[in-house]
Amino acid sequence: MVRTRPSNEVLARCLAELRWSPRTLARRINAAYGPGTISESAPYHWRDRGRVPYPPVAEYAARVIAEALGRPIATDALWTRASDSPEAASRGLLDILDRAASDGERLPDVAREYLCREPGPLSRAREHGSGVELVRSAERGVDALREAAAGAEGLDALGYVAAQFQATRLLLGQGGRSDGLNRRLLLVLAELAQLAAWLAVDADRHRESRRYLVTGLRAAHEGGSRRLLAHLLRDLSANMALQGRHADAVAIGEAALAAAAGTRATGAFAAGQLAYAQALAGDTRSACRTADQAAGWIAATPGGDEPEWVRRVAADTAGPMAARTLLQLARDERARGRRASARTLVRRGISLLRPPTLLEPDHPHPRAALYEGIYLAGGHVISGELEQACVAGRTVLDRWDRVRSRRGAHLLREVLTDLRRSGRDRGVREFVAHAERRLRLIDGAGPEVPPP
Numbered sequence: 299m300v301r302t303r304p305s306n307e308v309l310a311r312c313l314a315e316l317r318w319s320p321r322t323l324a325r326r327i328n329a330a331y332g333p334g335t336i337s338e339s340a341p342y343h344w345r346d347r348g349r350v351p352y353p354p355v356a357e358y359a360a361r362v363i364a365e366a367l368g369r370p371i372a373t374d375a376l377w378t379r380a381s382d383s384p385e386a387a388s389r390g391l392l393d394i395l396d397r398a399a400s401d402g403e404r405l406p407d408v409a410r411e412y413l414c415r416e417p418g419p420l421s422r423a424r425e426h427g428s429g430v431e432l433v434r435s436a437e438r439g440v441d442a443l444r445e446a447a448a449g450a451e452g453l454d455a456l457g458y459v460a461a462q463f464q465a466t467r468l469l470l471g472q473g474g475r476s477d478g479l480n481r482r483l484l485l486v487l488a489e490l491a492q493l494a495a496w497l498a499v500d501a502d503r504h505r506e507s508r509r510y511l512v513t514g515l516r517a518a519h520e521g522g523s524r525r526l527l528a529h530l531l532r533d534l535s536a537n538m539a540l541q542g543r544h545a546d547a548v549a550i551g552e553a554a555l556a557a558a559a560g561t562r563a564t565g566a567f568a569a570g571q572l573a574y575a576q577a578l579a580g581d582t583r584s585a586c587r588t589a590d591q592a593a594g595w596i597a598a599t600p601g602g603d604e605p606e607w608v609r610r611v612a613a614d615t616a617g618p619m620a621a622r623t624l625l626q627l628a629r630d631e632r633a634r635g636r637r638a639s640a641r642t643l644v645r646r647g648i649s650l651l652r653p654p655t656l657l658e659p660d661h662p663h664p665r666a667a668l669y670e671g672i673y674l675a676g677g678h679v680i681s682g683e684l685e686q687a688c689v690a691g692r693t694v695l696d697r698w699d700r701v702r703s704r705r706g707a708h709l710l711r712e713v714l715t716d717l718r719r720s721g722r723d724r725g726v727r728e729f730v731a732h733a734e735r736r737l738r739l740i741d742g743a744g745p746e747v748p749p750p
Contacts, residue, residue: 304348308376312363313345320345326362327355335464340471350377351471433479436466436486444493444607456497463490463510484521488514488530495533499540500665502704508537525564525604528557532568539575547575563604563612566595570619577626585627589620593650614666618673621650625677632680644681648674661697668697672709679716687717688729695736707737 313323320341328335336355343349350356357373364371443459466487470480491514498507511534518526531554538547551572558565569592576585595616624647632640651674661667671694678687694710714730 305346306344306348306377309341309345312367312371312376316363316366318366323359323362326366327358330362331358337468337471340468343471349471355467430479432469433482433486436469436483440486440489440493441607443490456494456501459490459494459497463487463494466490481521484517485523485526488518488521488523488526490514491517492526492530492533495530495537499537500703500705502708504537504540508534511537524557525561525608528554528561528564528568529608531557532571535571535575539571539578544575544579548572548579548581551575561604562595563609563616566592566616567608567612569595570616570623573623574619574626577623577630580630582627582630585623589623592616592620610663614663617650617652618666618670621647621670621677622673623647624650625673625680628677628680641681644677648677651677664697664700665703668694668701668703668706669709671697672706672713675710676713676716679713679720682720684717684720684723684726687713688726691717691729691733695733698736711737 313320316322318326321338323341324336324338335358336351340349340351341359344351344359351359356377360371360373360376363376439462443455443462466483470483470487491510495507495510495514498504498510511530514530515527515534518530531550535547535551535554538544538550551568554568555565555572558568569588573585573588573592576588593616595612624643628640628643628647631637631643651670671690675687675690675694678684678690691710691713694706710733714733717726718730720726
């Protein structure tokens, strides 16, 4: 039987004052924030069963009600649960998450808070009743979307994943399922949030990516998966690094590595990002040590019960992230005039990449090969091997027939800038000119995907 919760008296009073039904509230939210933002039945569950919508819908509802009433309504006040609710223990954390989704200022606190709260145990009993096949279908759909997103057309994939994410959120709001099925659906939502966040970063939509990650963290915690928490914290660390918040990136990366304790593939995934954050923060010794740790884990055969997709993601990203860390350190060393040290770091970094596989035209994971090729080209530039850098760069350009990546284009432009400064050879200049023309064509190709 599905557990009932106390009704939301604050929401009920606001709706009564406005003379709105819950369906009217749903229609006002959809009118303000786009058709399909919520189902028309969802606010009934909010009012009568005390359910709380996921961010940013909780804030959307507060804004719509406040505007109609003509006075401010705090999101915290609108969604306060009864103190004896099973969720009351994590109330403060979820309030932080709602705010963090908008401003990102307290995300390191959120990361540390998650480590103090054990996720609830996953139910292992066989599920029966309404919704079993629907949940199984949603779980299979995540696997299919993940495989499709690993291939071509990331911007198109983002649209599909965003639609599935919204549909899953609507299912959770409708209720009518057992706690065990709801937990499974929460984990589906968390995995979709992670996948959407990856694709949003690939499209240079970093704020959108952060919103997905914050929602995914909440879903993974309520769904009871510490492994997913580690993955999402790792991605949040990467998001902070892209914003230039290197200390926060390190703090969240350390939380991700702690959450990954006892795993090998997930641990390698988290350590690769933490090493890069440490390098950006200027902690050379810790960065080298953590990069070696990531490389050691990924070189070993993954153990435990980690899913195949986790092992594949770790294999595709942990080594390249450790390599990127060492290459960033090499760049810093070269800027300080320590060329011998820089060359040593470059050799170590390139050894973690897989140059032979990057030349395969039909690479099974072209997006991962695209980024790895960019890191390889950058490493050759740092070491002064400009001809090899051009070879790797041409391979990267050839990938754009199968993969569109705005983030990849941004990283490649950084390599081209370094090439232009370093190379006076005619062949290098011709390659740089050709690559820039190609990137301009890529920028003009393909439609924009609207945010969910």
